[in-house]
Amino acid sequence: MARLFRWMIRLTYAVVFLGVGTIALIYYFASRSLPDYDGTRNVTGISAPVEIVRNNANVPHIFGETDEDVFFALGYAHAQDRLWQMTMLRRTAQGRLSELFGERTLGIDEVMRRYDFYTLAVASFAVQDETTKATLRAYASGVNAWLDEVNAGARGRGAPEMWLFNHPVAPWQPADSLVILKLMAMQFSSHLESEVLRARTSLVIGNERLADILPDDPGQGVAALPEYAQLVPNVPTYTASIRPADDLLAPFKRPELAGASNAWAADASRSASGATLLANDPHLGLTAPSIWYLARLELASGGVIGGTIPGMPLVLSGRGDSIGWGLTSAYVDDQDIYIEELNPDNPNEYRGVNGWVPFETRDSIITVKDGPAVTLRLRWTVNGPVMPADQFNLGTITPPGHVTSIAWSALSDQDTSMSAALAIMRARTVNEVLRAGEGYIAPAQNLTIADRNRIALKTLGALPARDPAHQSQGRLPSFGYLAQNRWQGRFPYSDNPEFTNPEGGIIGNTNNKTIDRPFPMHVSHRWGDTQRINRWRRLMQAREVHTRDSFIEAQLDTVSFTARTLSTLMGADLWFTGDAAPEGTPERQRQIALDLLSAWNGEMNEHLPEPLIYAAWARAFQQRLIRDELGPLTAEFTHPDPVFIERVFRNIDGAGIWCDVIQSALVETCTDIARQSLDDALLWIQENHGDAVEAVRWGDAHVATHDHPVLGNTPILNWIVNIRQSTSGGDNTLQRGKTSGTGDAPFQNVHAAGYRGVYDFADPDSSVFITSTGQSGHPLSRYYDDLGELWRRGEYIPMSLDPDLARAAAVGVTVLVPAGP
Template structure:
């Protein structure tokens, strides 16, 4: 479930995420538009994000950049604010290509056999002879090795697998589109400029002085309505109906401009409900955070910069609030008196704590750890006798799976019965057994005094150095570890590792946070999760980390005088002559 750090294919749970929301002037206490954005990516030290200001012919832009990318990806200019969330567009298909048995340098197409496009790639290896790899392309995309994601197990003899992916477009104008957004002065101009953006698909949330909008940007493949698998499984690459037929028009990408309610946002949740082949995606990134977001947005008539910050830092788990009453419905305040030291007494203590808990994933409290361990054990018990070793791939709790089983939606309660045993177990049985499993694990790992447990001890943010982070002694200098609140499904997202001896470590979340207020642009606030320096001996390597952990921010201004007045120094980068 963990990918090589250089691999562009991340495990499903650890791909990009993010939050963004905006308020129109009519829903703002100050009468100016508001925008909040916190992109979620894997944690590292130094962080992926870098605070920067760029000076363009149309004026300055300020916010979050990524070193090596000449763009402010989320931030503001004097007139426009923009933020990104992953759009979860269905933009990859695997096609099975048939090799010519008479000539393996050819593959089948709708028009007969065709030669692979090939290129030799020489890999230099220190101290050894170089290795030459022959890379092959079909009309559908590059041929992938059978060892990748175990493709060989589903690829018939005499066939290979090719990948169609929008990011492989030979004419990628995404950077140009990003430049266009930075130059744009209005929401409409930014939407127009984003037409050339290709991949990876994003939801672009925009505000100018008078309006708000959200537009899905990026190429969406045009598939035939008769596609054999609708792109959900590998399909035969020589069948015309399985091949992409270009892209859907940009105008058909989901978009929302100046909604009547004056509030819009995205937590990687489903944005449109359209049938295939205009479906956008079969898999969306969130069903949980959006529930809490809606509540926070609609419980206020008007919003402020501080209410947007409050939502960005919110650690209440809708998942915990909705699932605990279900899975504990036959356990709360039941059972006979049990002597101290017994499993029954420990279960009663845990249930008593959870019964009074409000679902806040607070780093200082024991309840989040008990809840998280209980749900993890419950899902494992429900799935393992049906799925066997494949259950190991379920690294994170799927809330809708648990809910449907406990509500017996379409007979889903059958997941609670252990098929390999004679009795018929109920979901209440599974909940009780799983709670005991969780308490045993907690006792062995963190201790049996439940009231003194801290979620933050298990949920440490792992800003680890990708190269030096495993080196003995040195790792204590380069890795930044901090106790953190939040969890898998809170707005202040702290996605857990899900595997290994420390499954609840916080490995993926908001490495950047920004809130932009166009009633007073200079009051906009920003922060990244480590520091501005990439050198671990610099005091700026981790000086923003504690602010980030405490939910604090720093100001940044487009006023050059203010910026220089607060500077600790000036660094000049000059090209070599």
């Protein structure tokens, strides 16, 4: 027995030693890919020494003798910190994720191959101006210089993820940067899925109530359109969703999680300092690391600093010494779905305007890890690529004997958006920026601009020219063989909405409707915001003049105009009514909740219970309103629509009929539904957050989920790579934290401002910015999440172009020196 005990002790020590050794070995190999920010590197591809000074937040300040050398160094710095992220963006756009992840990503690759983004990007390189071509080549050379260093110096394959998904990294090419810009267009675009949802809903309830559940944004109405079943007959009524579950690696998102943003500017007359101000916070899905990367470039045209996306040589939102610019999603209706009739005698042909036309076809092979390769037959019509029925729920709106094709401005092989964006970055005045934007195609963006004297807002991107006789005005899928349904080129750039030096001295956009023009000059039928704009307007007009700090205050504002409106409507007949109820009963819980909400100002503060009560109530209320009419299609309406709920309560155009449950014999009122849905909400809160409704916290439900797209679901590793934070804000606050709307945690914050910047041209170096995680993509780096807590608390870091400040707080200085012959 004693001998057995001794052997058990020895075995235990051996297991512990082996475990510790394994962990140490893993840490050693993973840490090998941590870059050293100090030292001199001999590289090929630059004309003179370049200096990369990293300040104490690891923001690289890059100084070189030529612009090409500076962009070379930016590519080098991006690759040092975000190589894995860059390769994933490239693989996603190329449709090559399945080489690493197997069948999990096969659906994503199929979509990307059918869009054929990479072929379009390669072709688009030829139409860039010479300066842009030189920039793209220099940037690619910088990325490849780091790859060479990784390969030559055994630098842990460049990123710890490479050990788990070992696959050669191809050299970076100029087209790789162009295709990432197209990938951004996919993240910002949602009109395709909106058309599908509108068509599906029309098939279920017809057009009579369609304006309620899918309301137009307030403004001039749209002329009545035919029902989808009338427009495209013989579509089977099928409402169950066939779309696969959301994947963090997928670039296409549900419409409610498409791109969003805030931007506003004040001219000298509305600024306390007598100089212009600008604030911008673009919204994208939260990830770890953030998609954003802060950088400063010293160019021949002057210094620029702001937010970049690794993989592209662009400061997308930022400032120079005398000008700043910010982006918001423009929601331009730049996607259309076409129903293409197949030739019954030859499935390789589709109906054209003048008869049967052959598809443009070619095969594309997808390599699948641990599985057989998949060969896709890619088909294009004159309208665009053909998408299969199992993508985007297209099969639910396609009649037999037909397929669907997609028209989209991003599907251009003559796309000069990169040239335009680089010209904007080098511009010195508002007028120069406006001129530079003419070549921009996609993704459509509202560009807010401020130089030292002027402010402006301009919509960038191609506006499709549609025929006034278009059957559905681009709101529903339509037959592709009818000439009046096809695009007729694009409108001239001068027709894009533009606002310069407004009389009130303030300009801004929260993805709201910017212009009200009749079809076909309409820009869009569907916009991204009807709510935040109301709070923004009040904050801007509440002060005669603004400061940098008042712009920061507005950027971080968490008061919900929507919550104030909807809680008042839903509780109109419930406040302070009913008899006293004993503790623990549903009636008592309802009274407590109503008492809390009656004194609430709509602030979506993470420490308060009222935001959670309101959010759960509004969600439950909409579910009760629509589930009897829509059935399984109810699952597609994941977020309460404030305009819909207000229409119902105010009985606009008879919308109050939604409150009556059509399957029941009783005639329910909106007060009945409000009371029942509040009970639903309180029951959900009790089951998920505890019995004491007055003690729950919004922040416990509204957790920001910065997840690693690849390792975020891996046990143990997810504790290292994922970042979780209790956050304020909500779906409709200026400090926007869009909730997931699905699953067991429907109020998780999954889509928010990954970048915030506020630029003050009275004292430009007092400008500030922040990102949601940190500069490094390496989980073992201290810069992986160091900015995240500042972001959560609403704090910023200095945004200075002063080289002495960067050097004084430098955590490393890398000097790139031209290699000898």
